[in-house]
Amino acid sequence: MNRREFLMAGAAAGLVASTRFAAAATRLDLYTASDANISDFFNNVVKPAFEAANPGLELNVVIARPAAALDAVVQRAFAALSTKSDPQLDIIEQYEPMLPNGGIEAGLWTDFQKAGLANYGAVNKLAIQTAYGLPYRGSQVLLAYDSTKLPRDKAPKTFADLAAWIKANPGQFIYNRPDKGGSGGNFINRVVHEVSGRDPLKFKVDNYTQASADEVLAKAWAVLNDLAPSLYEKGAYTSGNSASLQLLAQGAVTMIPAWSDQVLQAIAKGVLPETTGLVQLTDLALCGGFSQAVVPTNAAHRDAALKFADFMLSQEMQTAVIEKLGGFPGVDWSNLPKALHDKYADVIPSSIPTFPSGEWTKAVQDGWYRNVAPNISRT
Amino acid sequence: MIAALRSGMMGGRLSGLLLVALPVALLIWLVLWPVLQAMVGTVYFPGTGFSTASYAYFFTDDYSLRNLWLTLWVTALTSVLRVTVAMPIALYLRFRTGSVAALVQALALFPMFVPSVLVAYAFIRVLGPNGIVDTVLVALHLPKLMSPYLTPAGPIIGLVWDGLPLTLLLLLSGLGRVSIASVDAARDLGAGSWTLFTRIILPRIQSSIIVTLAFNVLGLFSAFTLPFLLGPASPEMMGPYMQRTFSDNADPLNATTQAVITFAFCAAFGLIYVRAIAKGRKGPA
Incomplete structure (x- = not known):
């Protein structure tokens, strides 16, 4: 065989091999609209482990940011349900199963209680909001601060303490724009909770009315506008979760609201120093929640998607959620090694209040831009 | 192609048109058509007729x-x-x-x-609060920059x-x-x-x-x-x-x-x- 024949034979063999692999592997399309730490986790940790454990299955991580891009994908899946066509979507890593309106009634989302997942019994009962979403990881917004400037025993524990601290230390606190990452958004949601009697259950996906929003949000804007002159640069707001972390890391501010998983990862990687303190408000915690994975009933690879969902609940993946992601496990701690529980004891939440997505979130975000963001004094 | 271009006045014109046809078609398809769609879509609503309410809203908001x-x-x-x-x-x-x-x-x-994106993050590192410029200024015992x-x-x-x-x-x-x-x-x-x-x-x-x-x-x-x-x-x-x-x-x-x-x-x-x-x-x- 001369060189030329060898090359041609090699190319032909390669072609056959590649088409055979392409035909053999079932490609699961997983969508995510979460931050880069989550999509990286799926690409770098989950994908290799899942594919090694399930030969013949391939995980394709599709990034659909921002959340509204994912809404469009879900609308497509919903439309595909009525026309009985392929939604080109097998699983969403995190989505509100109550949306789109009428989706559950029409049978869009898979009922996990009846899906026969081997690990479903291990799921933390407190985390299950609906049978149509599978809580596989949680995270919560808390306050991250520089303990060299603010001693750990002086860190605010209630909203009133926090507001007083912000005013007593002008320029040392910043939160990000509510639509550009949930840490700032959930700080604003906490203010909405504060002015409405600290009852998160008052806000539901389906109970938004213009009148109730106008009333409660006007009070929230008043609180936020009162704090604005004491914020960094007398009312500046960063453009995202990581921009806030950067200001804390550069020592430009002393305290920020931050996602527990992002801040734990940042400390682990050395982006934030070991002296970074974490504190949660005790009168009512800042919002957070469990990420609910959803699987459309009309997914082309629904069985494989359910296999994947089960895999995410395995001890291996739940440990990875804690250790690699800095998140909370979706399964009950009793199913995980005790050493792990002890190591992360100080960030294990006692309660995780939530704020509904959909109309309420839209009203809070756009209202904030119109009523709070412009009030900045440069003098 | 070159031969075609030289094959006389008419042929030259035709191949000239063919040469610009692709960019013009792309322009119509990817620019002019969406613009037209957007303009019509904001004033004409099938079923309800014409309305310039969204423009009125913009210019009064x-x-x-x-x-x-x-x-x-x-x-x-x-x-x-x-x-x-x-x-x-x-x-x-x-x-x-x-x-x-x-x-x-x-x-x-x-x-x-x-x-x-890199420009933005470099900017934050250099001109941002406690950035490189601030570090230099502090080392020279000068007041910090009013960060932009x-x-x-x-x-x-x-x-x-x-x-x-x-x-x-x-x-x-x-x-x-x-x-x-x-x-x-x-x-x-x-x-x-x-x-x-x-x-x-x-x-x-x-x-x-x-x-x-x-x-x-x-x-x-x-x-x-x-x-x-x-x-x-x-x-x-x-x-x-x-x-x-x-x-x-x-x-x-x-x-x-x-x-x-x-x-x-x-x-x-x-x-x-x-x-x-x-x-x-x-x-x-």
Whole structure:
């Protein structure tokens, strides 16, 4: 065989091999609209482990940011349900199963209680909001601060303490724009909770009315506008979760609201120093929640998607959620090694209040831009 | 192909048309058709008829008008700053040669190869609070910088740096038309530098400056990354505002309305550009 024949034979063999692999592997399309730490986790940790454990299955991580891009994908899946066509979507890593309106009634989302997942019994009962979403990881917004400037025993524990601290230390606190990452958004949601009697259950996906929003949000804007002159640069707001972390890391501010998983990862990687303190408000915690994975009933690879969902609940993946992601496990701690529980004891939440997505979130975000963001004094 | 081009007048015309057919078709398909769709879609609603309510809303909504106004003045100021900064460099590069000039040229064109996200993060590291500039100032026992990060000055500084190469290249091509002989002749007659610039050079590059400004305005109007990462939360430039209206508020009608209004402003500058080009074609002014 001369060189030329060898090359041609090699190319032909390669072609056959590649088409055979392409035909053999079932490609699961997983969508995510979460931050880069989550999509990286799926690409770098989950994908290799899942594919090694399930030969013949391939995980394709599709990034659909921002959340509204994912809404469009879900609308497509919903439309595909009525026309009985392929939604080109097998699983969403995190989505509100109550949306789109009428989706559950029409049978869009898979009922996990009846899906026969081997690990479903291990799921933390407190985390299950609906049978149509599978809580596989949680995270919560808390306050991250520089303990060299603010001693750990002086860190605010209630909203009133926090507001007083912000005013007593002008320029040392910043939160990000509510639509550009949930840490700032959930700080604003906490203010909405504060002015409405600290009852998160008052806000539901389906109970938004213009009148109730106008009333409660006007009070929230008043609180936020009162704090604005004491914020960094007398009312500046960063453009995202990581921009806030950067200001804390550069020592430009002393305290920020931050996602527990992002801040734990940042400390682990050395982006934030070991002296970074974490504190949660005790009168009512800042919002957070469990990420609910959803699987459309009309997914082309629904069985494989359910296999994947089960895999995410395995001890291996739940440990990875804690250790690699800095998140909370979706399964009950009793199913995980005790050493792990002890190591992360100080960030294990006692309660995780939530704020509904959909109309309420839209009203809070756009209202904030119109009523709070412009009030900045440069003098 | 070459043979076809030479095969006579008619054939030449036909292949000429064929050559431009692809770009023209792409222009119609990807630009003109969506624009038309957007314009019709914001005023005509199947089933309910014509309505200009979304435009009325935009032009009576203080918040939207503030955003438009900010976009206009950031665009104007940044365009003028870019030309002001690029002009001395262009003059230097036109009339000087050697290794120093080559170095200046390389440095001035460098931003062209840097993605704007990197520009933004580099900016935060250097000019941001407790950034490199602050570190140097503190080491020299000087007060810290009033950081432009998250203020309206932030995106302007970023955009000027980011857009410098294109401005410089356009001005340089204009300056190519100024002959060194005419400059030398004027200098022999005793013209000073300022007179030389205003009487000899400027008249020759007038149309280049207009083209440069028009190009800058078109790019700046749709600026997104730098205003979003470096600027204040509000007022927003039209780029981030449109994106937010479309995706966060899930309000395609108002987002499209904002886009059509933005397009109208850009089209006006496009017209100025086309006229400048046409004037240039007829011969130097």
